[in-house]
Amino acid sequence: MTATIQSVSEVCRAAAEAAAEVAVLPTQTKNRVLLAMADAVERHAEPIMKANADDVAAARAAGVSSTLCDRLTLNERRMAGLSSAIRTIAGLPDPVGAIVTGWTRPNGILIQQVREPLGVVAVIYEARPNVTGEVAALCVKTGNCAVLRGSSMAMATNRAVMAALQEGIAEVDEMPAAAVQLVDDPSRDAALELMRAKGYIDLLVPRGGPELIASVEANATVPTVIDGAGNCHVYIDTAADRRIATDVAINAKTSRPSVCNAMETLLVHRDLAHDWLPGVLDELAALGVRIKGDETVRRHWPRAEEATETDWETEYLDLVLAVRVVDDAEAAIRHIRRYGSANAEAIVTADIQTARRFTQLVDAGSVFVNTSTRYSDGGEFGYGVEIGVSTQKLHARGPMGLAALTTVKNVVWGSGQIRIV
Missing domain, CATH: 3.40.309.10 (Aldehyde Dehydrogenase; Chain A, domain 2)
Structure with missing residues (x-):
């Protein structure tokens, strides 16, 4: 299932439907998917870099700044870094199901705080096509579905990266194709629709300049974590x-x-x-x-x-x-x-x-x-990569790795206790 022939709402609906299935996949299955994704990215390195060269050439012809062109560029070292990062994530401990803490009340009830996936994570990002693979990998590891919307500047590269990722996903029957999708519409209307996909999107992370951040702050009706400026x-x-x-x-x-x-x-x-x-x-x-x-x-x-x-x-x-x-x-x-x-x-x-x-x-x-x-980087912090760098205080702060893509559920174990008052 790809986003190329689907509207934003169809992409989000498909992700939400797949989320329950993805959330309960065992660690071994998720790791097999990640390794298959990394292998596919390496197999497709040549077409990805060719697509990227076309994007970079178009950006330069359009007068895009050297800074943004640098962010857009995927050279051999960065391609190797992407596949390596996906493999690193496969080797990290799975946070899903981890018991954060637990305690027993005087009445014998055991309370445990257990990590579980958020559900559907959407990212709107500009210029950096490596984000396509990195966010997909973080979401797969944490049992989340990913909805990715890049900018028009990197569209050819993002499509090529997504084709490789979905080829890898298809090698593991247990993983739904809708677990990782690319919104193939770079328009502002598509971004606004994603920001307002309440009921489908559980977390939206915008990664871009002040204009994108301001738009998210003004228009989003879904939960957001702001990946803000770096002054x-x-x-x-x-x-x-x-x-x-x-x-x-x-x-x-x-x-x-x-x-x-x-x-x-x-x-x-x-x-x-x-x-x-x-x-x-x-x-x-x-x-x-x-x-x-x-x-x-x-x-x-x-x-x-x-x-x-x-x-x-x-x-x-x-x-x-x-x-x-x-x-x-x-x-x-x-x-x-x-x-x-x-x-x-x-x-x-x-x-x-x-x-x-x-x-x-x-x-x-x-x-x-x-x-x-x-x-200040997820890779340098030992997270493999990051979904973004949160400049706010809820629910995550600083570079966001696997744990930031989970929430905590209170699981309470009893042996017949009932509350009297």
């Missing part, structure tokens, strides 16, 4: 090891600037403005980073452009960096609380008390001490 900061404290500070700052900005866990603002303690800051800015500039700084930054490193209020608010997703000198960690925390997006924030310091206060007061899904924000 991430790194604060270099006066007690920082300077070598670590340099390494973290350069990695957080330049290792892959187009992703949401890249550093967008560097905050530096005033004590380091004279002798450490110019050197690291020299290194960043040599790597192609455009520097925007406040007055103190520009005084110590005159090549910096003037930073405006907008720069503190901006997720560049590019080799552009805002830099501000602050008086202390408290000032850095205030800046992050005002401008941060609750995604990933970092401090570099050898002062454990300062580090602890930073981790307590900074409002973010992930807070890093003496390491790069680039580790």
